[in-house]
Amino acid sequence: MQIRDLPYADPGDPDVRSGSRFLFWLCRNQLGGQLRALVWGLLNQLSIAGLPFGVGLAVQAVVDDSGTRLAWAGALIVVCGAGIALGDTMLHRAAITNWITSATRVQQLLARTAAELGSVLTRRVAAGEVVAVSTGDVEKIGWFVEVISRFAASVITLIVICTGLLFYQPALGIVVAIGLPLLALAVLPLLPAATRRADVQRAKAGYATELASDTVAGLRVLRGIGGEELFLRRYREASQQVRRAAIRSARMWSLIAAIQVLLPGVLLLTVVGYGASLSLDGRISVGELVTIYSAVLLTGHPLRNFEEIAMAYSFSKPSANRAARVLALRRATEGTGASYAQSGGDLYDPATGVLAPAGRLTAVVSGDPDAAGELADRLGGHSAAGTEGAESVLLGGVPLDGLTLDEARTAVLVQDKDPVLLSGTLRELLDVPSSGKVSATDALDAAQCGDVLTALSRTATGGTDDPMEARITERGRSLSGGQRQRLALARSLVTDPEVLVLDEPTSAVDSHTEARIAAGVRELRKGRTTVVLTSSPLLLDLADQVVLLDGNTVVAVGTHRELLRGEPHYRAVVTREPDSEIDRGGIERGGIERGGIERGGKSLAEIEGSA
Numbered sequence: 001m002q003i004r005d006l007p008y009a010d011p012g013d014p015d016v017r018s019g020s021r022f023l024f025w026l027c028r029n030q031l032g033g034q035l036r037a038l039v040w041g042l043l044n045q046l047s048i049a050g051l052p053f054g055v056g057l058a059v060q061a062v063v064d065d066s067g068t069r070l071a072w073a074g075a076l077i078v079v080c081g082a083g084i085a086l087g088d089t090m091l092h093r094a095a096i097t098n099w100i101t102s103a104t105r106v107q108q109l110l111a112r113t114a115a116e117l118g119s120v121l122t123r124r125v126a127a128g129e130v131v132a133v134s135t136g137d138v139e140k141i142g143w144f145v146e147v148i149s150r151f152a153a154s155v156i157t158l159i160v161i162c163t164g165l166l167f168y169q170p171a172l173g174i175v176v177a178i179g180l181p182l183l184a185l186a187v188l189p190l191l192p193a194a195t196r197r198a199d200v201q202r203a204k205a206g207y208a209t210e211l212a213s214d215t216v217a218g219l220r221v222l223r224g225i226g227g228e229e230l231f232l233r234r235y236r237e238a239s240q241q242v243r244r245a246a247i248r249s250a251r252m253w254s255l256i257a258a259i260q261v262l263l264p265g266v267l268l269l270t271v272v273g274y275g276a277s278l279s280l281d282g283r284i285s286v287g288e289l290v291t292i293y294s295a296v297l298l299t300g301h302p303l304r305n306f307e308e309i310a311m312a313y314s315f316s317k318p319s320a321n322r323a324a325r326v327l328a329l330r331r332a333t334e335g336t337g338a339s340y341a342q343s344g345g346d347l348y349d350p351a352t353g354v355l356a357p358a359g360r361l362t363a364v365v366s367g368d369p370d371a372a373g374e375l376a377d378r379l380g381g382h383s384a385a386g387t388e389g390a391e392s393v394l395l396g397g398v399p400l401d402g403l404t405l406d407e408a409r410t411a412v413l414v415q416d417k418d419p420v421l422l423s424g425t426l427r428e429l430l431d432v433p434s435s436g437k438v439s440a441t442d443a444l445d446a447a448q449c450g451d452v453l454t455a456l457s458r459t460a461t462g463g464t465d466d467p468m469e470a471r472i473t474e475r476g477r478s479l480s481g482g483q484r485q486r487l488a489l490a491r492s493l494v495t496d497p498e499v500l501v502l503d504e505p506t507s508a509v510d511s512h513t514e515a516r517i518a519a520g521v522r523e524l525r526k527g528r529t530t531v532v533l534t535s536s537p538l539l540l541d542l543a544d545q546v547v548l549l550d551g552n553t554v555v556a557v558g559t560h561r562e563l564l565r566g567e568p569h570y571r572a573v574v575t576r577e578p579d580s581e582i583d584r585g586g587i588e589r590g591g592i593e594r595g596g597i598e599r600g601g602k603s604l605a606e607i608e609g610s611a
Contacts, residue, residue: 003100011108016328019320023313026102026145033101034149037094041153044087045302049161050080052294053168060287095146103142106323110134113327116405117382118414124329132209133326137319144309144316151309154302158184161295169284172275172292179267180299184306186263187256194252195314201245202318208238253311260307264300271296345396347412347499347529349378353554354531354547356499358396361522361530363543363560367573371552372533373417376503379531380414395499409433413497417504419488421476426456427468429487435496438524440468443493446520447486448513452479481508486517493521499529506536518542535574548573 015025027034058073110133114121121130158180165173212235275289347356352375356362366372378393381400392399395411403411410433421429430440444453456470476484485508492500505521506514518539521530532539540546540560548556548563548570556567563570 003097006101006104007108008105011105011112014109014324014327016324019317019322019324022320022324022327023141023144023316026105026141027148029105030098030102030145033094033098034152037091037098037146037149038152040087040091040094041150042087042156043083044091045153045157046160047080047083047087048298048301049157049164049295050083051077052291052298054080055294056287056289056291058287059290060285063286091150095150098149099142099146102145103138106138106141107134109327110138110323113329117329118380121326121329125326129206129210129322130326132206133319133322136205137322140312140316140319141323144312144320147305147309147312151305154305157302158299161299165292165295169288169292171278171283172271172288175271175274176267176292176296179270180303183260183263183267183299183303187259187307187310190252190256190259191310191314194249194256194310195317197245197249197252198314199318201242201249202315204238204242204245206322208235208242211235211238256307256310260303264296264303268293268296346394347379347531348394349375350391350394351378352549352552354379354549355557356529356531357545358529359527360544361525361532361542363540363546364531364533364549365535365540365546365563365570365573366533366549367535367569368549368551369417371549372503374552375549376414376416376501376533379499379501380412381408410497412499412501413492413495414501415488415492415503415505417507419485419492421472421479421484421487423472423474425469425471426453426487429472430468430491430494432491432495434494438494438496440490440494442524443490446493446517446524447490448509448516448520449483449486449490452483452486455483482510482513485509486513489517489521493524496528499531500525501531501533503533505532506534506539511538514538537574540574546570 012025012029015021054073054076057076058070061067061069061073110130114130117124162173162177162180165176167173211231272293275284275292278284279286279289345358347358348354354362354364354375364372364375366375379400381393381403392401394400395403400408400412427440430443444450453467456467456472457465459470472479472487476487479487485505489502489505492502502521506517509517514536515538518536519542521532522542532543534540537560543560545557546560546563547554548567550569556563556570558566564574
């Protein structure tokens with residue numbers, strides 16, 4: 001795989017049983033690139049290893065006053081130089097290709113997992129961890145995959161050098177053959193401690209990233225309650241812990257690096273001292289001494305790769321562990337190939353007993369927001385963390401989890417209570433897979449986005465006042481909460497799925513706008529199955545049926561007004577009043593006494609005026 005051929009058509013099915021297995025799987029899938037890098041690495045390092053032999057021959061040729069041998073030695077040095085230049089250039093290309101392609105493979109796997117799980121991903125794993133895996137961790141994993149081939153070339157080169165010196169000059173060759181393996185293995189006792197310190201550093205850095213991500217996401221809320229300084233202190237403390245952990249880790253790696261410099265120096269002095277004595281005794285020639293001295297001196301180049309692979313593995317293993325944890329997340333069950341064409345019909349959740357008849361608007365009321373969120377996840381084909389294996393939601397009698405992912409997404413769309421707006425123009429925001437039956441204009445009208453379009457038209461680019469060309473910043477931060485919510489609703493309406501599940505779609509808008517949205521959604525979704533999780537009387541009053549949940553169980557089904565009259569718990573949830581404070585004899589026209597009961601700023605007059 002070359003960089004120009006990216007992305008992968010299929011990044012593969014990774015082994016995520018552990019971080020080490022994941023790294024091995026990546027290396028195995030990069031086998032072609034690894035072999036190319038190994039070949040060029042051998043050319044580069046064996047050419048470097050050949051230089052001392054050429055230099056030794058040249059020195060001995062000068063001593064012996066042999067012009068022919070000097071010419072041959074010069075030719076050998078030129079060939080080695082050309083091999084070094086070509087090998088180094090091509091090795092760099094191959095190594096960078098391995099790095100980028102392996103990192104891209106991991107990014108594609110992460111993107112596929114995110115697409116499969118949707119909003120459930122951040123409920124199963126912290127958002128900061130996902131950010132850490134998809135940024136810094138990807139680079140560290142790619143680093144380890146890339147260095148494998150250079151390390152293998154270094155091992156082969158050292159074996160060749162030791163073997164060659166044993167045959168070339170056994171007396172000094174035996175010293176080198178014993179010393180080089182000891183140099184390569186000398187740092188092994190320090191690696192576990194260095195790895196542990198690196199693990200601690202990575203864990204603390206991951207926590208700091210999570211804390212920063214959560215702080216940025218909730219910045220408006222923090223400012224509203226005056227909590228910026230508290231979270232700033234927390235992040236400052238987390239940052240200092242990362243700094244201290246990084247210093248501890250760096251000290252260990254500095255010690256390893258120092259040993260990698262000290263011990264080759266000791267070996268070099270030993271070889272020079274022993275070689276000089278042999279030369280004085282006439283047992284070896286000056287050229288042989290120069291050759292062995294140069295060979296030992298240049299072994300520092302392959303030995304550095306031993307330190308690098310140890311560092312790469314210690315830094316990449318925690319990253320691989322995090323990546324494996326994220327990639328191990330799956331839908332509750334994999335698709336079994338059930339046909340979507342057979343799945344049109346009622347939507348039924350066996351876990352709670354919620355039944356949404358086909359083609360009707362069903363509202364679900366729950367006093368527990370967490371239970372409502374879990375229900376929305378299940379209706380979208382995702383089980384909450386820890387509930388995998390629970391019975392699947394049925395769509396027309398077909399298990400939703402039995403459909404392939406594409407079919408399940410076509411059948412059911414879930415908009416959670418905190419939808420995300422991607423950066424780009426409004427036209428790009430609404431350019432989503434859809435049935436084509438609902439236009440962007442109709443969706444924006446139903447979601448009551450008129451004032452949003454007016455505001456966006458002032459910021460449109462390209463010399464036009466077309467609001468569709470206006471750019472929306474990341475997560476829609478330039479918009480108010482109500483504006484973001486309405487644009488997200490319009491995006492969901494454009495898709496026109498068979499079943500649309502909306503979790504608190506109007507919690508951030510005023511009552512008058514909410515009433516118009518309720519009417520617009522009902523009209524636009526006529527004949528399609530719509531489930532709204534809400535406690536807003538304005539939406540509830542327009543629903544064909546209302547389902548009341550107590551915990552995770554359906555306790556009542558009826559219209560909004562029927563439940564107001566007959567279900568005290570329903571009245572308590574909808575009106576935000578305890579059962580004991582509701583006058584059960586004062587339920588009129590909608591079931592609420594005209595006593596100024598309000599829900600989120602909505603008075604009785606507003607509630608009844610929308611009916």
